Each structure stands twice: as structure tokens, then as C-alpha cells.
Amino acid sequence: MSTASTSFIDRRTIVDWLGIAPFMIFALLFLIIPTLYLVSGAFFTPEGQFTFKNIGDLFTPTILSAYWISIKVSVASSLGGALIGFFLAWAIVLGGLPGWIRSSLLTFSGVASNFAGVPLAFSFLATLGRTGLVTVLLRDWFGFNLYGTGFNILSFFGLTITYMFFQIPLMVLILTPALDGMKKEWREASEILGASTWQYWRMVALPILWPSLMGTTLLLFANAFGAIATAYALTGSSLNIVPILLYAQIRGDVLHNANLGYALALGMIVITGLSNILYILLRMRAERWQK
Amino acid sequence: MKTSKILAWVALAIGLIYFFLPLIGTLEFSLRMRRGAYSMDAYQSVFSDVQFQQTFGFSMLMALLTIIFGMLLVVPTAYWVRLRLPQMRPVIEFITLMPLVIPAIVIVFGYLRLYNSSSWIPFTGSTQGTNVLLVFSYITLSLPYMYRSVDTAMRAIDVRTLTEAAEILGAKWPTILFRCIFPNVMSGVLSGAFITFAIVMGEFTMAALLNRPAFGPYLQLIGANRAYEPAALAVIAFAITWLSMGLLQLVSRFSKLAPSRP
Numbered sequence: 001m002s003t004a005s006t007s008f009i010d011r012r013t014i015v016d017w018l019g020i021a022p023f024m025i026f027a028l029l030f031l032i033i034p035t036l037y038l039v040s041g042a043f044f045t046p047e048g049q050f051t052f053k054n055i056g057d058l059f060t061p062t063i064l065s066a067y068w069i070s071i072k073v074s075v076a077s078s079l080g081g082a083l084i085g086f087f088l089a090w091a092i093v094l095g096g097l098p099g100w101i102r103s104s105l106l107t108f109s110g111v112a113s114n115f116a117g118v119p120l121a122f123s124f125l126a127t128l129g130r131t132g133l134v135t136v137l138l139r140d141w142f143g144f145n146l147y148g149t150g151f152n153i154l155s156f157f158g159l160t161i162t163y164m165f166f167q168i169p170l171m172v173l174i175l176t177p178a179l180d181g182m183k184k185e186w187r188e189a190s191e192i193l194g195a196s197t198w199q200y201w202r203m204v205a206l207p208i209l210w211p212s213l214m215g216t217t218l219l220l221f222a223n224a225f226g227a228i229a230t231a232y233a234l235t236g237s238s239l240n241i242v243p244i245l246l247y248a249q250i251r252g253d254v255l256h257n258a259n260l261g262y263a264l265a266l267g268m269i270v271i272t273g274l275s276n277i278l279y280i281l282l283r284m285r286a287e288r289w290q291k
Numbered sequence: 292m293k294t295s296k297i298l299a300w301v302a303l304a305i306g307l308i309y310f311f312l313p314l315i316g317t318l319e320f321s322l323r324m325r326r327g328a329y330s331m332d333a334y335q336s337v338f339s340d341v342q343f344q345q346t347f348g349f350s351m352l353m354a355l356l357t358i359i360f361g362m363l364l365v366v367p368t369a370y371w372v373r374l375r376l377p378q379m380r381p382v383i384e385f386i387t388l389m390p391l392v393i394p395a396i397v398i399v400f401g402y403l404r405l406y407n408s409s410s411w412i413p414f415t416g417s418t419q420g421t422n423v424l425l426v427f428s429y430i431t432l433s434l435p436y437m438y439r440s441v442d443t444a445m446r447a448i449d450v451r452t453l454t455e456a457a458e459i460l461g462a463k464w465p466t467i468l469f470r471c472i473f474p475n476v477m478s479g480v481l482s483g484a485f486i487t488f489a490i491v492m493g494e495f496t497m498a499a500l501l502n503r504p505a506f507g508p509y510l511q512l513i514g515a516n517r518a519y520e521p522a523a524l525a526v527i528a529f530a531i532t533w534l535s536m537g538l539l540q541l542v543s544r545f546s547k548l549a550p551s552r553p
Contacts, residue, residue, distance in 0.1 A: 016371075016376055019367070019371035019375060019376070020368055020376060022367075023364060023365075023383070026427075026430070029412075029427075030402070030427050030428065030430075031389055031390065031398065031434075032386075032389075034398055034400075034401025034402055034404075034405050035397065035401055037401050037405050038397065038404070041404070084302075084305060084309065087298075087306075088302055088303065088305075090302065091298070091299035091306075094295070094299075095296060095299020095300075095302070095303075096296050097296075097300070097303065101303065105303075105306070107536070107537075107540055108310065110536050110539070110540070111533050111537075112310060114486070114490070114532055115528075115529055116493075117493045117507065117510075118493065118507060118510040118511050118514060119510060119524065119528035121514065122510075122521040122525035123316065123317040123522075123525045124313055125514075125521070125522075126313075126316050126317045126319075126320035126321070126521070126525065127313045128313075128316075132316055133316035133319050133320060134312060134316060164309070165309070165310075168309060168310075169310075197295075222392070225394070226393075226395070228394075228395075228396055228495070228496055229493075229494075232511065233510070233511050236515070243396050246396055246397075246400065247396060247500070250396075250399075250403060261400070265396075265397045265400055265401075268394055269392075269393055269394075272392050272393070272394060273392055273393075276391070276392045
């Protein structure tokens with residue numbers, strides 16, 4: 001009797017685990033093993049010997065500058081996106097705007113945050129390129145030569161404002177629920193205690209919101225750091241950012257060392273991974289106040 | 292109160308300028324092909340390009356296959372985890388979110404090294420194999436979106452009761468899954484499908500590095516060689532994104548309005 005029941009349980013457990021086997025096999029084959037392969041490859045020489053040399057070689061000027069430009073673009077576009085996105089989210093939640101503006105802006109944000117890649121680069125070229133609409137209008141209407149100021153859409157600054165086109169809506173989408181969670185009572189209580197608007201924001205609202213703000217900014221950072229299509233279509237290979245360097249390495253081994261390429265990929269995973277872990281930690285902190 | 296309202300309108304104005312200027316600029320640029328007059332020449336040139344039709348069709352097919360096989364993978368898994376392995380939910384959820392953390396270019400780099408023609412599963416050894424690998428890579432990319440939308444839809448129905456009721460009525464597993472669970476999470480399946488469609492249609496990295504003639508690499512090629520067609524293509528791409536997202540909103544709104552059947 002007892003043996004029969006244990007074997008029944010065993011069979012049931014096996015069936016239970018078999019149910020998710022297809023998914024697990026898929027995830028292993030097409031997500032986990034390919035990534036681990038690169039990660040482990042970063043620690044070996046082409047001859048198969050364990051080494052830290054590849055990691056060390058990442059700190060050569062060319063590669064370091066690629067990481068540095070990537071980080072700068074990602075930081076600038078995530079901070080810019082977070083700032084404008086925060087004000088937009090604030091405007092639709094607490095700014096007293098008509099309700100239809102809120103719902104249309106959220107719908108539009110859903111679209112715009114997914115409008116990335118090659119077409120986004122085309123849009124900004126057509127708008128702020130040398131013969132783009134804004135460039136032409138500034139010249140014809142105001143006699144202002146945009147490109148005379150040293151501005152170029154095919155540059156660090158150009159890439160940053162292009163990335164912000166999908167960063168801002170992403171910020172709006174993630175931050176709107178956080179702002180919705182701000183209780184009216186907190187505001188009322190601080191007003192009764194004689195706080196000014198500035199004091200309320202500095203001492204009540206921002207301390208509650210900062211984990212959400214920081215966390216989302218980190219998410220935007222990781223989002224920009226891994227992106228390649230927009231940058232590639234916009235600047236070709238003239239702007240030396242990490243994803244484009246990795247692209248060139250995959251295409252033609254420009255670093256002349258396959259395992260250094262793995263180390264380059266590992267560096268990307270470490271940076272996006274760290275910012276995502278921080279995001280999750282901050283999010284857990286943020287949720288304390290939103291229960 | 293008053294200043295905050297003014298500030299809100301200012302913020303909105305900045306946002307609108309940021310969002311709409313590039314769209315208006317793109318539209319205007321796409322109409323400029325004929326000297327001195329606005330015309331649809333760029334669009335005509337795009338639509339009559341054989342390569343456009345081929346790559347567009349190829350990406351549509353890839354998107355469709357991604358959605359079908361992705362859902363066949365995701366829906367049963369999400370169902371099974373809710374029914375039998377609730378303790379595995381955090382693990383599965385974590386795995387589905389990994390493609391958001393690991394950049395696409397890193398994933399495809401791994402594929403190229405792991406599945407080349409001299410490896411144990413030589414996906415990239417043949418055209419058909421590479422196409423299959425491309426579909427799998429797209430399923431991987433869209434896992435976060437598909438899993439979340441299906442799982443959200445599944446939260447709204449009582450999986451356990453539905454399964455028990457179907458079992459009592461004598462249904463076998465395929466019947467339960469395809470005639471009971473799938474129809475009930477249709478709203479989730481559809482929203483996942485639309486966002487997957489939008490992602491796959493414009494995807495560049497995977498297709499370019501796997502050397503497949505998809506729409507994304509075609510866009511990049513045109514961008515490097517033509518003047519006005521890219522703007523027209525950007526307008527088309529934006530329309531596709533709008534359409535997918537609009538349908539997504541519609542589906543989620545209808546599923547909210549639909550009365551919950553007991």
C-alpha cells in the first residue's frame with residue numbers, strides 16, 4: 001500500500017516537472033547556454049587555457065573608450081529621458097490636466113516606447129539632419145544655422161536626443177503608476193502642518209519617490225546600453241560604442257582575438273545585469289510605500 | 292494650484308514638441324522627393340521595390356511563426372506552472388525577463404558560436420536551419436512580453452476549477468488546453484501577439500547577424516543608400532507600430548468590458 005502510494009507520488013512529480021520541460025529546454029538552448037558559452041569563453045585563451053588576460057585586455061584605450069562613450073550616451077539619455085518623463089508623468093497625474101490627455105498620452109507612450117531601431121534613426125535624420133525639417137525651418141525663418149553651432153545629428157549629442165525619443169515614454173509608462181500611488185492624505189497632512197509645496201516635495205514626496213525614480217532611470221540606462229540598431233543606422237560605424245564594436249567584432253573579428261570578443265560581451269552583460277539588479281532592489285524598496 | 296497647472300501645460304507642451312516634431316519632420320521629408328512640390332514619389336518607389344515586398348513578406352512570415360510557436364511554448368508553460376508548480380513561478384518569471392537584461396547582440400553572438408556549421412546542432416549550416424534559429428531568437432526576444440500578457444490573463448480565470456470541470460466532463464489534456472484554456476486567455480495571447488509583431492517587424496540585430504533577408508536589415512540598407520525612401524519607410528514602420536499597439540489597446544479594453552462568465 002505504502003509503496004504504491006509513493007510510486008504514485010513519484011509519477012505525479014515526474015509528470016509535474018515534465019510539463020515545464022519544453023520551456024526549460026528552450027530557455028537552456030536559446031538563452032542560457034549561449035550566454036554561458038560567451039561568459040566562460042571570456043576566461044579562456046583560444047588554445048583552451050584558463051586566463052584573465054581577456055578581461056585585462058578590455059582595459060586598453062580603444063575598448064575602454066567604447067565603453068566610456070556607451071556609458072556617457074546611456075547616462076545622458078536616461079537622465080534626460082527620466083527628467084522629461086517625470087515632468088510629463090507628474091503633469092498627467094497631479095497637474096490637473098483633462099482626463100483625455102492622460103489616456104492619450106499613455107497610449108502614445110506605449111507606441112513611442114516601441115518605436116526604436118532603424119526607423120527611429122531615419123526620423124531624426126529627416127528632422128534634424130543637414131536638410132531636415134527643423135534645420136531648414138530654423139535657417140529659413142530665423143536665419144539660424146544649426147550646423148554652424150557645431151551640432152551634428154551623427155554625434156554623441158545627436159544619438160542622445162534620438163534615444164530620448166523612446167526613453168521619455170518608457171519613463172512615463174513606468175512612473176505614472178508610482179505617482180498614482182502617492183496618497184492625497186500625505187499632501188493634506190503636510191499642508192495642515194504648515195509645509196510649503198517645496199517642503200512637501202523635498203521632505204515627503206521625493207523621499208518616497210526616489211527609489212522609483214532611480215530604479216526607472218537605471219532601467220532606461222540598461223535599455224540604451226544594449227541598443228544597437230538606432231546607433232548603427234544613424235552613425236554607421238563612426239561612433240565607437242560597445243554594441244557597434246561588438247557587431248564589427250562578430251562580423252569580422254576586428255579585435256583579432258575571438259576570446260576578447262567574448263570578454264566584450266561579458267562586459268555588456270555585467271553592466272546591464274548590475275543596473276537591472278539595482279533596479280529590482282530599488283523597486284522592492286519603492287513598493288514598501290505603495291501597499 | 293495655479294502655477295502647478297501652468298507648469299503641467301508647459302511639461303505637456305515640451306513633451307508634445309519632442310514627440311511630434313520628429314514625426315512631422317519625417318512625414319514632410321518623405322513627401323519631398325519631387326523637386327519643388329510635395330508628392331508620394333518616395334512611397335511609390337518603396338512599394339514598387341521588389342526587395343521591399345520580399346523582405347516585408349519574409350518578416351511577416353517570421354512574425355507569424357514566432358507568435359504561433361511562441362504561444363505554443365508559453366501558454367502551456369504558464370498554465371502548468373499555475374496548476375502544478377506554483378513554487379516554480381519566480382524561476383520561470385526570472386527566465387522570461389532575462390532577454391530584457393542580456394542584450395540581443397550578445398544572445399545572437401552566442402548562437403553564432405554555438406550553432407555554427409561544425410557544431411553539434413548546426414542551425415546556421417543551412418538556410419532553413421538559420422530561419423528556424425531566427426524564429427527561435429525572436430521567441431526569446433519576445434518571451435518577456437508574451438509570458439507576462441498570458442500570465443496576467445491567466446490570473447483572471449480560475450485555472451484549477453476550469454481544469455477539474457473539464458476533467459469531470461471527460462476531457463483529455465489536448466482538449467483542456469486548446470478548447471478550454473486557450474480561448475479563456477485569448478486576450479492575453481492577442482496582446483502578446485501584437486507586441487511581438489511590432490518587435491519582429493523592425494528587428495535588426497538578429498536578422499543582420501544571421502544574414503537573413505528581413506525587413507530590419509533592408510531598412511538599414513536603404514538608409515545607407517537612398518535619400519527620401521528612408522523617411523517614407525520610417526512613416527510605414529511607425530504606422531505598423533501604431534496599428535499593433537492600437538489593436539493591443541483595443542483587445543485589453545474589450546477584455547475588461549467583457550462580462551466574466553461564471
